[in-house]
Amino acid sequence: MLDERSKFLRRLILKMVDAGGRGHVGSAGSLVEILRALYDSYLQLRPHQPKWEGRDRFILSKGHGCLALYAILADKGFFPMDELLTFCATSSRLGGHPEVKLPGVEASTGALGHGLPIGVGIALAGKIRRQKYRVAVVVGDGEINEGSIWESAMSASKHKLDNLNVFIDYNKMQSYGATSEVMNLEPLADKWRSFGFQVMEANGHDVDDLKSIVKELPEQSDQPSAIICHTIKGKGFSLAEGKAEWHHKSRLSERELLELYRHLE
């Protein structure tokens, strides 16, 4: 069961989908609790000073999950809550993928396989300058089909980036269908381990479970961490849960929206 905060954030997502007429509903649904754990209990940020030098850096590498990011950023006060209703409007700062023009967005993403290499560079910069900030990158399971993810994983390990934490939103469903059919990722934990990462696994919708893990990061110095978050695509959106066709959805009917809202009351 989702608690009130998780339902509240998902209602914000629905408002954006309603206003913009489209959105990656399924991809956002699996992300909400991961972002809650990070933004409520891990990342050191100053919403009214988004470029504060000492901030932790967060990159949503699976940029198509931006509806969840926008909801939590607005909730934290990075920009006015009303701005959510401009989602995908012509002059909005909230596009279908996140861009740095929006306060709180560290890197513009959307093309997959880009956020982790950038995160490695940012983590490396922190090491060179002996700065204390940490870097968190959320990647999608479909996204890690990209070779660039594994190139950067090798590099993160080589450089002993214990200030880098990769969260894998493992909802086991990519755009076309099940990851097991499109591009099987198993044994996923072993893959990350063999690339030199400390690997942890969590129920990606259990905020307490996630919080207890992030509090311990890094579990071991001199190694980057990978946290495999087992999630459900479209979690909390009754019509969308576990359905590939809700990866991205446009032109939702009023009936569908009402049904989705009803389950979040």
Next chain:
Amino acid sequence: MRKKSLDCVYNLAKIDERVVFVGSDLGAGVLNAMKEEIPERWFMEGVAEQHIIGMASGLAMEGFIPYVNTIATFLTRRCFEQLVVDVSLHDLPVRLIANGGGVVYAPLGPTHQAIEDIAILRAIPNMTIVAPCDAAEMERLMHTTIEWPGPIYIRLAKGGEEIVSEKKYGFSIGKSILLREPGNVLFVSTGIMTQRTLKAAEHLNDWGCNSGVLHMHTIKPLDQETLLTLSKSVEFVVTVEEHILSGGLGTAVIEAFHDCPTLTMPRVLRLGLPNQFVEEYGSQDGILNNCGLSAEGIANSVRRIL
């Protein structure tokens, strides 16, 4: 030219803590002195160009100035999306030092011949493209790269080219250099084609045709002001480049003319590599000569249209 550019990276790194070097899997011993003296800002990241560009972008987001070096085709084709999204969309000061622009790697075949690099990079917003003609100019260029705000693609030649640039002209990114006053022909050349073009201009002079040479070391942003001003008084503009005819310097020059409605457009002859993969090996000289890009070949092409 390559050694000079990398030596400059090392020298810049000594005086500016923002300078970082990132190589892929370069030849043994590259920048060893920097590796030993400044190991925390020297990286050899393996055969992983997509990652390298992303990593360099992350470093640049944190205020560093990364100088990335690998073979031109790998630095442009393999990681094109990273150049667009990571580097250019964020408008970051990443410097891309591309070994073997044009057909420097002639014997290694089409996978290593950077014949379309300028065309594809010209299409990227925020990207600056520079092709110096010799090592002396390379050094002057490198010193200007520290303060240039956005990304720069630096196209390297083979090395050992005759020095034709002169200190007195200085060097500013985006500001072309007139090496020879035009008569009724103005050559516009870039990279090492400038040496050949200067010789071609001599040949034409011997035949009684006065021709000038405008060295367009920066292809983007193009120095339209100088180009358009000089073109007003000439009958022919001849572009010369070690690149396919589509999308490179010649295309940029035509676009500049076309977009200037007040100009009576001169006749334009574009000289370069044909729009096809190179089917020969041999040497850079051999391929260029076979494509009509020797000094004599260039001069003859102009004579035919006069």
